[in-house]
């Protein structure tokens with residue numbers, strides 16, 4: 001839980017609060033993410049009555065397995081943070097928009113949104129190095145460390161389709 005106390009700015013329009021903290025977060029197993037250090041949070045919260053707009057940046061050094069060889073890779077992620085929190089108080093019947101995040105009393109737990117913004121800022125591909133050789137698909141050997149004895153057939157599925165197509169064209173195979 002990352003607790004932000006908004007007691008001072010809640011219900012007073014135009015008041016702002018700067019939340020700057022380093023927090024330790026547990027690893028996120030589902031996304032295969034762990035943190036190599038504390039997560040840096042810097043968020044400004046602006047009150048407009050019941051609504052509190054939060055905007056800032058989250059910085060973390062994330063550890064994740066390489067997409068090809070699975071060895072751990074560490075890299076810096078800088079994620080934008082932008083959310084609107086909405087004070088429901090004791091009245092649950094307040095009109096609010098879907099993307100607003102409700103909170104009661106004076107404490108907002110921003111942890112779910114911090115994690116969400118980090119996940120959204122992750123690179124599409126994580127590689128230990130540009131030309132990582134990956135693991136052998138037959139025996140699992142890490143090919144960056146050592147070659148294995150397996151024969152190396154091309155297993156790219158797109159190429160396999162092309163090859164089948166070529167066979168049909170040359171009459172080696174009949175169309176069903």
Ligand SMILES: [Zn+2]
Pocket residue numbers: 066067068069070071127128129132133134
């Ligand atoms: Zn790798």
Ligand SMILES: [Zn+2]
Pocket residue numbers: 136137138139140141148149150
């Ligand atoms: Zn092999």
